Amino acid sequence: MKDIILDRLQKMDNLEQRQLLKDIVNGVFLNLVDYQEEMNRKLAERVFNELEDWDHQYDIYVTLCKKENVDPIHEFLYPMIPEDLEESPIDLEIKFHSNEQQEGITLLTIFLQCDFPTIKGLLDHERTFTGEIQTTTGRHKVNVYLKQNKTYLEEIEKLYQLFLINGLPWKTVNHPYAYKFFDVVIANPPKLKEDETIKEVSFDLEEYEVYKKLDMVPLWNIERFSLKNTGFPIPAKDKVNYEHILSVRKMGEQHGYLVDADEESIRYIKRSPEELIVVSSLDKSGEWNVLKITQPLETSAASLDYEILTNQSSNQFINMYARKKAIQVRTKSEIFRMVNSFDAAKYLKLVGVEVKNGNDDIEISYEMNTFIKDDIRAKADKQTMLLHFQPQVGRNYLTNDLMSFLTSEIQMSFPEYRCLGALV
Helix, strand or coil, X not given: CHHHHXXXXXXXXXXXXXXXXXXXXXXXHHXXXXXXHHHHHHHHHXXXXXXXXXXXXXXXXXXXXXXXXXXXXXXXXXXXXXXXXXCCCCCHXXXXXXXXXXXXXXXXXXXXXXXXXXXXXXXXCCCCXXXXXEECCCEEEEEEEEEECCHHHHHHXXXXXHHHHCCCCCCXXXXXXXXXXXXXXXXXXXXXXXXXXXXXXXXXXXXXXXXXXXXXXXXXXXXXXXXXXXXXXXXXXXXXXXXXXXXXXXXXXXXXXXXXXXHHHCXXXXXXXXXXXEEECCCCCXXXXXXXXXXXXXXXXXXXXXXXXXXXXXXXXXXXXXXXXXXXXXXXXXXXXXXXXXHHHHCEEEEEEEEECCCCCCCCCCCCCCCCCCCCCCHHHCEEEEEEEEECXXXXXXXXXXXXXXXXXXXXXXXCEXXXXXXX
């Protein structure tokens, strides 16, 4: 508005009238414009405050690191399973000398740095590989096979259950690394003699050998704490339960917090920037296990071998507004908006949505929320929603997994379809 007024003044030929009008404008109108702009700014601020979104406090960041390179004082990344950092060698000799009948002995866990179609080929077809056990008395030829290690997938499922108990909306965890861990299992192991000790165990995974990585530890931004009540439990308004106040002010108000307890111990949880108020039937003070979902600072510097991935979505006004509304907009444009709201969309661009009958013979994406059950709709009766993606920065071994993350998010919003991804 100011620019328009000044432009009109400059176009006036009569200098006396220009000066007179300039004095009037400077004395009245420009102050009025400044006042109006300030009121508009405050109105916009009020609207955004009404839609203040706390979901970003519960964004999950993940990566992968070699065990020897894990930083024990990292700013926000911690091992998914702290025991992974402990030196706990498997005593194979005890297993081989056991009198119990054993179908297989787990040798070690490996990470396969390959894409999902390669992983799927391994899961769909039972493969055995040759191996050898060298002992003090000779050599034993053995067969080994790969079995998917679901330890880290189970941790994600436990996290999902905690989100439900804490009354928070679930967002798919974008953790493709967790799906690529496999146990190397010795099939039908030979029984060794009492005085026979193992010197070396070797195996060859043939075409999968180039993907094999040892001693890898998956990391995420979740840290575990124990917090004591602040004071004594206070009777709740229902006069049946009690309020347990847990202070999180010193731990950081910008982070997310989950109370790790069973469903019977918690009725509901109230949140404020500085406190968690756990409404429970328990009437005595005690310690509560809390998960801190640490959010990285803009100044966080991380030097890691593997890329940090996240399920973060942008905090644009339209995205915050959509998350606040329970009504689902069922259009293709809404699907495009949902996909583009995620940080993962910088790797893949959604270029088309196709609804078709039947399933594709070749699946190159997978469901990341298999623990969310749908007991209402029969899977065989669902139409297929095919989401066509175009890689933004070239394809790599995580492309199919990132597509699976975006597809899984759409699947939660459109449960009547079977959502699959396709690359173009």
